[in-house]
Amino acid sequence: MRRALAALEREMEQLRNDARAAHEDGDHAAVRTACEQLRLAENAWYTQIGHAAQPQLQSKERMRLALAVIGVPASPREIQQVTRAFTGKDLPWAPLASVRRDEQRRYNTSSSAASYICPALNADDFTPLRGLYALGEWPLERRLRTSTSARVDFLTMVTRLASHHQSSSPPVQELLRRLADHIPGVEVSMNASIPTAIARAAETELHIITSDDRARRAAAAHTARRQLDPVQQIFGAPRN
Template structure:
């Protein structure tokens, strides 16, 4: 019988711990073997997750809190939801690395509390420090998008640790493909809210319109864009780029898993000048 998502996640945690130990011991043979098994289990985890989602149907709408829920945790706009949770909810909708400004716009569009973009300035550094101490004890971290060439953190972009490494990589095509993924996620969320009986806010419609304006075939003269039309047009263009970008991501991900530590796989390799500085100067 195929392993469940939970069983595979437990297996991944064990393998990652084993990889850390083999690296500390300098056992390259064991490290290579564990990395190979990690890639296989990660692929099984992705497949199990897809199967679970297909059995359950479309994902549930990420709904704003009710007034009763807001009263139980604090007044709207006064820090009722932690910033990292706000960011995670926005990234879950977007489905691809995004800037603090876009993350803030998405949260404002779909939730009752504002998310001030300036609060995100130190969030990734705080998350990295927390991961260095606690490892995989949290269900998710707000981490970095990774440049495919240097494997360093992409400036100004945040991602979710539950995404695959391939999903977090930034390639020359990412500015467009991630934009299309953002449009798809936004349109899907508008659909889910409407289907659940929660009319999207005017800010949500404005956000979807901004995406539609730059996607061929997605825009209409109506003040409220058609989510179905946006989805169809965005998916059609994304399919054009898929094959070209996929191999680049696969190659970069393989190189990253061979070269980077667990912390670096989430938060990026150190820039060369920082590494030289910490090492005692320029050689």
């Protein structure tokens, strides 16, 4: 536990420095990302010493933090798995059943530049995809799903989790082991950690499949920006 606490404390200090530097550079997106990562690290620190996170995060905020860690559109199951592995707490889904409607209402009534939970969008018709969540601050290209995006996003999620500062913790390593069952070519040697081996295998496949998916998303995003208003670019076009 002492090593884990020391690692978390070093990470929190680094994230504070990152947030400060981003603030001085006027990079608001980087500030928000660093602060979200800092809150997650602080929650893990409180969990390690046997106390509830201070302040206690609401379910929707924990969902937002999990999505920030995952970095790509994710399903409720993936969001719950990441929340449990990184915070040691379950994320009850019932209070989040209306999250999309609530977030769109908040967007329509608030002028702040807050982070919004929104649906991923179908790259063919830009309608919201059921059961797939994203963050509205992400570039439109990242929030779109083509026929090849599911695999790309899964592998991207795995590489992000494997490179996270908490990747050496037992709960995160256990999650990575389960995810590795869906990635061919994972080889763990005495000279490579589990996260490193998993990230290497995921990146190898990503190198092969990413370029085509990126081109499809870029073309769809170009069309979406011409056809959709700002609200629809976040929450999707109406279904016919």
